[in-house]
Amino acid sequence: MDMISSLPDCLLHLIMSFLTAQDAVRTCILSKRWKNLWTTLPFLDFDLSKFDYDGKIDDFEQRSKKFDKFRDFVCMTLEHREASYLQRFHLSCTEMSKFNDSYDMFIQSCICYALKHNLQWLKIDYELFSPPPLGVFTCASLVDVSLFSFFPYSIRAQGNSIDVINLPCLRRLYLRGFILYQDFVNKLFSGCPVLEFLHLENCEMNFSTVNTQSLKYLKVVCSGKCRKALEKRTGQLINTPNLLSFYLRICPRIIGDKMLLKMPSLTSAVFDVHMPKYSSYAGKSNMIFGLSNVQSLILCGTGIIMDLLENGLLNCPEFSNLKDLSVKGLCLYHHFSSLVSFLNLCPNLEKLSLSHHDNCCWVHACGNQEPLRMASFKCKLLKTVDVKFFKSDSKSLQIVKYLRDITFNSIVEINMSSHSDSCLTSLHW
Numbered sequence: 059m060d061m062i063s064s065l066p067d068c069l070l071h072l073i074m075s076f077l078t079a080q081d082a083v084r085t086c087i088l089s090k091r092w093k094n095l096w097t098t099l100p101f102l103d104f105d106l107s108k109f110d111y112d113g114k115i116d117d118f119e120q121r122s123k124k125f126d127k128f129r130d131f132v133c134m135t136l137e138h139r140e141a142s143y144l145q146r147f148h149l150s151c152t153e154m155s156k157f158n159d160s161y162d163m164f165i166q167s168c169i170c171y172a173l174k175h176n177l178q179w180l181k182i183d184y185e186l187f188s189p190p191p192l193g194v195f196t197c198a199s200l201v202d203v204s205l206f207s208f209f210p211y212s213i214r215a216q217g218n219s220i221d222v223i224n225l226p227c228l229r230r231l232y233l234r235g236f237i238l239y240q241d242f243v244n245k246l247f248s249g250c251p252v253l254e255f256l257h258l259e260n261c262e263m264n265f266s267t268v269n270t271q272s273l274k275y276l277k278v279v280c281s282g283k284c285r286k287a288l289e290k291r292t293g294q295l296i297n298t299p300n301l302l303s304f305y306l307r308i309c310p311r312i313i314g315d316k317m318l319l320k321m322p323s324l325t326s327a328v329f330d331v332h333m334p335k336y337s338s339y340a341g342k343s344n345m346i347f348g349l350s351n352v353q354s355l356i357l358c359g360t361g362i363i364m365d366l367l368e369n370g371l372l373n374c375p376e377f378s379n380l381k382d383l384s385v386k387g388l389c390l391y392h393h394f395s396s397l398v399s400f401l402n403l404c405p406n407l408e409k410l411s412l413s414h415h416d417n418c419c420w421v422h423a424c425g426n427q428e429p430l431r432m433a434s435f436k437c438k439l440l441k442t443v444d445v446k447f448f449k450s451d452s453k454s455l456q457i458v459k460y461l462r463d464i465t466f467n468s469i470v471e472i473n474m475s476s477h478s479d480s481c482l483t484s485l486h487w
Contacts, residue, residue, distance in 0.1 A: 319348030
């Protein structure tokens with residue numbers, strides 16, 4: 059017997075966990091030692107895109123035949139498994155999404171099988187046409203769940219959907235394409251007492267309150283697919299006292315006018331908030347005020363930054379803990395003086411990164427260019443300033459000069475680049 063084959067089952071299973079299920083089953087031909095090893099494998103990774111198929115797949119009919127072969131293989135594998143324990147189950151069928159209801163029934167049956175075997179990690183890369191099995195929300199062993207929905211399917215905790223949510227071990231949850239209502243959100247956090255990571259992508263968030271003590275990492279990504287979410291809402295509250303990291307990439311038109319964030323333990327935040335041209339953005343920056351305890355902050359998107367600088371500075375609290383600030387997508391020529399005013403609210407800032415948006419589409423809102431003027435304060439703790447321009451001209455050099463004037467013995471790194479020249483020029487003061 060070779061040295062690898064002499065290893066205990068647990069180590070061989072670990073090696074096989076890096077293989078797709080098809081390759082794991084193929085190991086049965088290696089030797090008698092490997093013949094039935096795959097039947098007790100606690101990690102199953104079924105990936106249609108990696109499934110070996112002899113025929114061509116250049117049209118729908120051939121893709122359907124490939125899926126039928128793939129489905130037969132999955133069913134055979136599950137039928138011949140001998141183990142009662144299944145730690146991780148991944149099923150990826152994105153190539154066949156949106157094609158046939160029978161495929162959806164197959165996915166549902168696979169999920170039900172996995173849930174009956176003390177499953178800990180579930181990921182379904184297939185956009186479901188129907189709601190996930192109710193067992194997904196009552197499986198006591200689940201630790202990590204990722205589900206995609208093709209249709210914006212409503213998840214409710216009452217009526218004809220989910221009555222009970224009991225996931226005592228769940229720490230990570232990723233949902234994409236679902237419509238979330240307040241009753242579901244309430245039961246989610248009450249039924250998931252140790253939930254720490256929540257990722258929502260293109261979900262219609264029809265709820266007004268999030269209140270949880272356990273959540274530490276929150277990521278919300280919404281494109282046009284969730285445009286109906288919060289357009290008519292006038293107030294939302296996200297109360298997460300133990301949240302450490304908050305990532306928001308969203309179009310402000312789906313955010314209510316009065317979103318209140320209570321995140322006193324937050325250490326890092328990213329606001330990637332882009333506005334369509336000529337849209338109304340007034341009042342959207344109020345949600346940033348709830349992040350005044352943050353240590354690292356990244357602001358992306360002209361609209362939200364302009365609203366903060368033009369409409370929110372009078373009521374903006376001091377960011378006394380902020381040490382690292384990055385501002386991307388702002389026309390420094392038009393708003394440099396307002397930006398300096400915001401820096402005055404960051405007394406302990408150590409690092410500043412600015413990315414100039416040269417082709418500003420907000421000229422109608424910017425109005426006349428602000429005159430560059432000397433700052434009336436100093437960033438005493440500022441150590442490094444990094445500024446990126448698309449070109450070097452008298453205006454950019456003047457901005458560099460003023461940035462130097464607000465620092466004390468700092469290293470100011472100025473990066474200037476153009477579309478025609480990928481080289482960067484750095485100046486150290």
